[in-house]
Amino acid sequence: MKVKLIEPLVVPKEVIDKLSEEIINMGHEFIYYDTKTTDIEEMKKRVSDADILMIANNPLPNxxxxxxxxxxxxxxxxxxxxxxxxxxxxxxITVCNAAGYANNAVAELVIGLTLDLMRNINKCNSVIRKGGTIAGLIGGEIKGKTVGIVGTGRIGTMTANLFKCMGATLLGYDVVENEEAKKLGMKYVEIDELMKNSDIVSLHLPLDETTKGFISRERLELMKETSVLINCARGGVVDNKALAEILNEEKIAGAGIDVFDMEPPIPSDYPLLNAKNTILTPHVAFASHESMKIRAEITFDNVVNYLKGTPINIVKL
Incomplete structure (x- = not known):
């Protein structure tokens, strides 16, 4: 079979060479493209004769x-x-993902965004460089706060554990309750109750027909004026236009956002770019040196297991 990796995986080429050895030794052809493209015609050329494709987060349209x-x-x-x-x-077509590769990386960025919002880290950096002082920059602590975890899968539960270690009380919402999360002391509640009672709301939902726009204006308006929203999941689970309006109306204290309605670069007229009290990052939650190596290993393992007739990590589109 012809196996094609059609975009880079942000690991050294020697890692790709090592991981591809088993595929080649099994008698299959492996082709690697070390540049990313969004040009449809170029993508067609890359995939046209492939039996197996390996991709990252670049869209693969119909x-x-x-x-x-x-x-x-x-x-x-x-x-x-x-x-x-x-x-x-x-x-x-069998589709497999690399679930789990970035659990720790995402959870840590959630904490980082929360700390930045609550302790004014970016603002402090700007002020000190301009000769300023502590005035107006006294922040709050995570300890003693109520954290609402929306989506309590592996990443949500790991994030909850980090917040618990910092002294937070945990609320959770999901269609299926996670026993591991319960062992952390998480109390499951309905989504509206979580939005009302949380000081920090962290989103960990997948994006599908049931979750698109799940965090609506109505649900955002349930939040406390002192609360913050963190989204390191998928941009489409939030009504981001409404979120920008809520922030500009100062109905919540801030938001840390890593995901949007499109992949970066973000258009200059995108509402969140001009919203008050926001910390924005360019979809980097999953990206650490450690997680990139793990995801490459999982991605190649998926192919090897498929070629052996024992596919793993199959997802349903």
């Missing part, structure tokens, strides 16, 4: 998939898979 008649399997070096066209399902 019009690209339909030009790959031999395509049997897609290994995604990412947790989310909503960027893969639904045609893959219609063509019975």
């Amino acid at each position: 019009e690209v998939i339909e030009t790959a008649p031999n395509l049997k399997m897609i290994s995604i070096a990412f947790t989310g898979f909503d960027h893969v066209g639904k045609l893959a399902k219609e063509k019975n």
Whole structure:
């Protein structure tokens, strides 16, 4: 079979060479593209003769998939898979993801964004460089605060554990309660109760038809004026236009946002770019040196196991 990695995985080439050895030793062809492209025609060229594709978070639309008649399997070096066209399902293509590779990286960035908002770290940096003082920069502590975790899968539960270690009380919302989260002392409540009673709301939902716009203006308006929202999950789970309005109306104290309605670069007229009291990062929660190596290993393992007839990490589009 012809196996193609059609975008970089942000690891040294020697790591790719090492990981691809088993595929090659099994008698399959491996081709690696070390540049990322969003050009549809170029993507079509890259995938046209592939039996197996390896991608990261670059969108793989239906019009690209339909030009790959031999395509049997897609290994995604990412947790989310909503960027893969639904045609893959219609063509019975096996799709596998790399869930779990960035649990720790995402959880740590949630804490970092929360600390930045609550302790005014960015503001302090700016003020001290301009000859300023502590005036107006006294912040708050996580200890004693109530943290609402929306989505209590592996990343949500790891994030909850970090907040617990810092002395927070935990509320949780999910369609299925997580026993590990309960052992941390998390109390499960309905989403509106969580929004009302949390000082910090951290989102960890996947994006699908049931979660798109889940954090609506109505739910944002339930939050305390002193509370903050953190989104290191998927941009589409929040009504981001409404969030920008809520921030500018000072109905909540701030937001730390790593994900948007599109991948960066973000258009200059995007509402959150001009919202008050926001810390924005360019979709980096998943990206640490450690997590990049782990995801490459999982992505190649998915392919190897598929070739052996024992596929793992299969997802349903």
